[in-house]
Amino acid sequence: MTTKTKTLERNGTSKTTGNTSSWHRAFIANSEWPDKDEFLDVIYWARQALGIILGVIWALLPLKGFIGLLLFALVNAGVIYLYFSNFQNVDEEEYGGAWELTKEGFMTSFAGFLVTWIIIYSGLYYE
Amino acid sequence: MWTDTFLIVFISICTAFLGEGLTWLMVYRTDKYQKLKTEVEKQSKRLEKRKEAHGDSLDKQHKKKIEREEERLKNNNRDLSLVKMKSMFAIGFAFTALLSMFNSIFDGRVVAKLPFVPLGWIQGLSHRNLPGDDYTDCSFIFLYILCTMSIRQNIQKLLGFAPSRAASKQGNSLFGPAPGQFK
Numbered sequence: 001m002t003t004k005t006k007t008l009e010r011n012g013t014s015k016t017t018g019n020t021s022s023w024h025r026a027f028i029a030n031s032e033w034p035d036k037d038e039f040l041d042v043i044y045w046a047r048q049a050l051g052i053i054l055g056v057i058w059a060l061l062p063l064k065g066f067i068g069l070l071l072f073a074l075v076n077a078g079v080i081y082l083y084f085s086n087f088q089n090v091d092e093e094e095y096g097g098a099w100e101l102t103k104e105g106f107m108t109s110f111a112g113f114l115v116t117w118i119i120i121y122s123g124l125y126y127e
Numbered sequence: 128m129w130t131d132t133f134l135i136v137f138i139s140i141c142t143a144f145l146g147e148g149l150t151w152l153m154v155y156r157t158d159k160y161q162k163l164k165t166e167v168e169k170q171s172k173r174l175e176k177r178k179e180a181h182g183d184s185l186d187k188q189h190k191k192k193i194e195r196e197e198e199r200l201k202n203n204n205r206d207l208s209l210v211k212m213k214s215m216f217a218i219g220f221a222f223t224a225l226l227s228m229f230n231s232i233f234d235g236r237v238v239a240k241l242p243f244v245p246l247g248w249i250q251g252l253s254h255r256n257l258p259g260d261d262y263t264d265c266s267f268i269f270l271y272i273l274c275t276m277s278i279r280q281n282i283q284k285l286l287g288f289a290p291s292r293a294a295s296k297q298g299n300s301l302f303g304p305a306p307g308q309f310k
Contacts, residue, residue: 037292048281064242111276116271118265119132122240126128 044105051109055116131238141276153214162174170200233267
């Protein structure tokens with residue numbers, strides 16, 4: 001029982017204090033990230049949002065074919081790379097190299113992108 | 128097409144919550160699971176720190192200690208997977224039944240148009256039970272899988288049920304990579 005309350009407390013506090021400040025820091029250049037997981041979470045959620053936004057844009061344009069998929073992968077990886085290397089200036093090696101950061105949450109973001117792209121595209125251009 | 132696609136998104140949101148709810152009832156809230164999970168997390172973090180500190184040293188004592196801890200972590204991980212396994216099977220069966228029901232509702236219906244032609248081996252999924260040779264037609268199952276992929280993982284992360292990074296880095300599942308395999 002004691003372990004249960006302990007973990008709940010720990011999770012609860014880390015979430016409430018972590019979220020407000022880490023979101024604030026996410027938009028400030030060169031922020032300090034003492035907790036690696038916090039920064040990885042920011043990357044993860046930024047990716048999800050980016051996936052959905054790109055899905056909407058690709059559908060409205062509309063982009064079609066493999067060029068759309070390829071462009072998504074490039075833009076998604078590129079934007080995140082620019083974010084952590086130029087905006088936040090984090091030391092990639094601390095996170096296990098640039099590749100670890102580039103692939104964080106990529107598949108989920110890709111699935112989210114495909115869903116929005118497909119739904120809006122077929123809704124707009126087909127009956 | 129809007130109604131079909133939104134219905135599928137809604138179905139996958141519902142099934143994701145249902146799946147997580149059932150797993151919470153059967154696994155996440157049990158004392159055994161929570162104890163094991165905190166233990167695994169602690170061990171993974173400790174192991175990671177120790178590896179970082181003594182990564183390149185050839186000290187036999189340290190190596191032995193690390194190996195012993197890896198062994199303990201592996202055992203705990205196996206226990207954790209076993210606790211999860213039973214309920215996963217039960218939920219798996221329930222969901223297969225649900226999926227076949229939805230499959231028969233949407234049988235032969237083009238639910239969406241793909242803006243690209245999928246690769247050969249994906250066409251089997253995206254064109255399942257659909258008439259004609261237009262491979263940009265999208266079947267229920269393909270859209271459902273994509274929705275579930277994005278929605279379920281995000282819900283898991285939001286609710287805090289996703290496995291921690293430290294644990295998954297050390298290879299936390301029965302089927303995951305062995306500890307240190309990619310070092």
